[in-house]
Amino acid sequence: MKFSNGKASDIQIAYIGGGSMYWAKNLIADLALDEELSGKVRLYDLDYGKAKKNEKLGNSVSDYAEAKSKWMYEAYETLADALTGSDFVFISILPGTFAEMHSDVHEPEKYGIYQPVGDTTGPGGLVRALRTIPMYVEFAQAIEKYAPDAWVFNYTNPMTLCTRTLYEVFPKIKAFGCCHEIFGTQGLLIRMLRDLEGIEELHRDDIRVNVLGINHFTWIDQATYKNVDLFPLYRQFVDKYYEEGFEHNKDAWKTNTYTAANRVKFDLFRRYGLIAAAGDRHLAEFVPPWYTKDPETVRAWKFGLTTVPSRVDKHKATEEQYNKLIGGQEKLVLKASGEEEVRQLKGLIGLQPFVTNVNLPNVGQMQGVPLRAVVETNAAFSGNSLRPVHAGELPVEVNSLVMRHVLNQETILKAALKRDKALAFSAFVNDPLVTIDIGPAEELFETMLGNTKAYLKGWEL
Structure with a gap:
């Protein structure tokens, strides 16, 4: 360099x-x-x-x-x-491949377990x-x-x-x-300021947030705009749109299963007083099936179940457009993706220090979670340095939800490294979405492992 x-x-x-x-x-x-x-x-x-x-x-x-x-x-x-x-x-x-993904997402549906994303x-x-x-x-x-x-x-x-x-x-x-899930929540806060306060011309950097949690199950316990606490305004926003939801494009969730009306996010705020900072499709998978009991419940909360066949169709459409780019029939449109890899590069190189949320092993930046477990908090990027920002601790009622997954993830890691099927099943059956009896759970687990066995070299299946 x-x-x-x-x-x-x-x-x-x-x-x-x-x-x-x-x-x-x-x-x-x-x-x-x-x-x-x-x-x-x-x-x-x-x-x-x-x-x-x-x-x-x-x-x-x-x-x-x-x-x-x-x-x-x-x-x-x-x-x-x-x-x-x-x-x-x-x-x-x-x-x-999509075959394994199909098993991940749709095999559990045969047992009444619905996953909006499944990844x-x-x-x-x-x-x-x-x-x-x-x-x-x-x-x-x-x-x-x-x-x-x-x-x-x-x-x-x-x-x-x-x-x-x-x-x-x-x-x-x-x-x-x-x-980028936190970015979406900052975007929602921008739309809130526009809707309730008439403030226009905002950038995501104008919304300062403190982030705690694990990936796709992140929480914000502080949010400010020009040093003004946004929580009282967010409470008004939730009350105003709790029933109908709030989307960038109204009712988009009905036709686009990658979107949601933020009702899950609003409900979690009412339950716990913190801003749940991932998309509804992800958040719904980390709690018991309050929002995913069945397709009717999912629709009532105004989000969708993203099917693998729909992903396959999307992949085919993307491939057609991509081949036109490769063949020179179309030109790649140069527009910013909204990701932060360039800013992160510049931060680590030393050209543009800044702070953003990332996933790192816990070295004390998040209390109430074991050291070494990977958590998602803010971190400071500077010349060849990445330092986690002290995020504090989640309230015990929220941390108990998070810790269940932290421990499950540690168990799955250990099971994968040891090729230990019994240990993997202990994590599988402990997931909050697996509410079925132990016998059907074992049957589902065996079927799903069999469907992905090509990637489980050395396992006794």
């Missing part, structure tokens, strides 16, 4: 999962739009051909008139070659973790060997366990997990 006139050049980024049709486009656009950074993105994917396609797309963007910087993209056939010499590592993969907790999230953790063991070992000083950005779910595995295998790794 080189520095000159407040700019950094020759930055080396290894991108694991570099054949993506989704996040890769965002990264290519975000990097091209920043004039202070330039360098090389080293693409690695199990499907080398897909990485070659992103090599072509990324390099073509450098010729765009609107591109503010030049980045070179190159596909590598081995992880070792991609990592060697890298300053930063991005990991964004799909652990498994973080619940039966689906836990089984997904069992097949993802071995992949992250390999990543951590490779990073330790070929890029031990690199900063590692993780974007894969289950976020907490992916990040936790990296540190378990390579304790000195410099890794953190990135999630």
Whole structure:
């Protein structure tokens, strides 16, 4: 890496999962739009051909008139070659195929267990973790060997366990997990100020929040705008929209299962007095089936169950558009994705220190949770440094909900590393969504493990 006139050049980024049709486009656009950074993105994917396609797309963007910087993209056939010499590592993969995802999400429905997402907790999230953790063991070992000083950005779910595995295998790794759910809640607070106070022209940075919790089950106990406490206003906002919900586009939840009317978020505020800071689809999976008892209950709370067939259809549509980009029939639109990887890069390089929420092992920044467990709080980015910001402690009634998942995640990690089916089942049956009797729970668990057995090497199934 080189520095000159407040700019950094020759930055080396290894991108694991570099054949993506989704996040890769965002990264290519975000990097091209920043004039202070330039360098090389080293693409690695199990499907080398897909990485070659992103090599072509990324390099073509450098010729765009609107591109503010030049980045070179190159596909590598081995992880070792991609990592060697890298300053930063991005990991964004799909652990498994749509077939395994279908089992994660829809097999539990046969037993009356509904999951709006199924990638973080619940039966689906836990089984997904069992097949993802071995992949992250390999990543951590490779990073330790070929890029031990690199900063590692993780974007894969289950976020907490992916990040936790990296540190378990390579304790000195410099890794953190990135999630945009908090940004959505800051956006909701901006819309609240617009709706109740008529305040326009707000940016997310104007809303200061203190974040506590674990990924997708995060909470805000302080929120301010120009040093004014937003909680009294949020209480009015919740009271005003509790029944009908509040969306950016009214009733979008009816046709788009990736959206919600925030009624779950509002209900949790009434129950606990804190702002639940993830999307309703995620939040609903961390508590007993208050909001997910059946499809009718889900509709009453105004969010959707995102089916895997709908994801497959979305994937096909994305692939068609992506192929047009690769073929040159269409041009990649350069617009900011809303992710923070560029600001985080600039923070770690020392160009733009700032504070944002990330997932890191607990070293005391969050009280009431075991040390080493991965938690999501604010952290300060500065030159080659990432320091967690002291977040405090959740109220006992909220922390008890969070701790159930923290301990379950630790159990799943241990089970995956030891290939211990009995231990994995103990976490599975302890999940708050698994309210069925022990016999059916064992049957469901065996079926789901069988459906993902191709990724469970060395297990006695």
